[in-house]
Amino acid sequence: MLIMNEHLELLDLIVADVLKSTPTTVKFFISQHIDCVGCRLSHFCTIKDVIKTYEFDEQNFLETLSKYDIQQL
Amino acid sequence: MNLSPKDLKQVVVFQNATETELQLILKNSIIRSIEENEFFFFQGDAAEYLYILITGQAKLMQSNPSGQQVNLRTLHPWQMFGALGAVRAEAIYPATAQALEDSSALAIESGFLHKLLETSPKISFDLMTLMTSYIQEMQARYRELATERVEQRVANALIRLAGQSGIRAEKDAGIELSFSRQDVAEMTGTTLYTVSRLLSDWERKGYIKTGREKIKILKPHDLVRIAEGLEK
Numbered sequence: 001m002l003i004m005n006e007h008l009e010l011l012d013l014i015v016a017d018v019l020k021s022t023p024t025t026v027k028f029f030i031s032q033h034i035d036c037v038g039c040r041l042s043h044f045c046t047i048k049d050v051i052k053t054y055e056f057d058e059q060n061f062l063e064t065l066s067k068y069d070i071q072q073l
Numbered sequence: 074m075n076l077s078p079k080d081l082k083q084v085v086v087f088q089n090a091t092e093t094e095l096q097l098i099l100k101n102s103i104i105r106s107i108e109e110n111e112f113f114f115f116q117g118d119a120a121e122y123l124y125i126l127i128t129g130q131a132k133l134m135q136s137n138p139s140g141q142q143v144n145l146r147t148l149h150p151w152q153m154f155g156a157l158g159a160v161r162a163e164a165i166y167p168a169t170a171q172a173l174e175d176s177s178a179l180a181i182e183s184g185f186l187h188k189l190l191e192t193s194p195k196i197s198f199d200l201m202t203l204m205t206s207y208i209q210e211m212q213a214r215y216r217e218l219a220t221e222r223v224e225q226r227v228a229n230a231l232i233r234l235a236g237q238s239g240i241r242a243e244k245d246a247g248i249e250l251s252f253s254r255q256d257v258a259e260m261t262g263t264t265l266y267t268v269s270r271l272l273s274d275w276e277r278k279g280y281i282k283t284g285r286e287k288i289k290i291l292k293p294h295d296l297v298r299i300a301e302g303l304e305k
Contacts, residue, residue, distance in 0.1 A: 035294070035297065035298075039297055040232050040233075040235075040297070041232060041235060041236070041248070041290075041293040041296075041297060044235065044239065044241050044248045044290075044293055045293060045294075049293075049294075053292075053294045
């Protein structure tokens, strides 16, 4: 069965943009023990990089992140 | 090359300047173009002009009496440098400015800007903002030198360079930096040998990839962990 992921567009977003445009996500990042908040390189990394680096489950991660109603910059 | 007041608005120090002030600045300045590796000014010269880089890339460096050099910062278009003379009478340049590629800069008479600062609080405040941000950056680097292991210092230098001038390469290909091992050694007050040893180690671990005059950060996360002295 083909599982469709509705939130693939979030993958290419830059972490710094997400944190800036939707500051409520800061809490989520911290709760997941992701070090991006305050990191000097966060404008080089995408959500995809975060999922890969921290070995999160892509589907679950995107599902949760999408609940924050990310504003595109 | 013809510059307009609107171009000058890109300079942090002039972002709140009035149209008349910008016109005056342009009237009292000249454009200097120099080739790669040539110099805008030398450490110890009288600071008669301050500069705004317009095209290209340059570096500010300082050397001690025995000739050992440290890189202070890399300059990009619309950044101001050599502004000491506008604030202090009879100042000398504390550092040398060398072009990293063919570059051009607007040279403004220090004495002229000094007079302008006396009448324009907004330009003065913006200059203070720029100066305090430089002081903070230097404080951070001093703290690194005094307290951090060389491994952390080198990682921090790469991250700082990435923040100032890194380019995000195509998808998944990392952050590209156009700096050599020698540049990194000069920035961190260490030897070329130490930098080479560390970079080779990180390259083996897949954190970075090095090339001629190029360093690519492949795993920013791991480099930040090293810079912050944290275990992986």
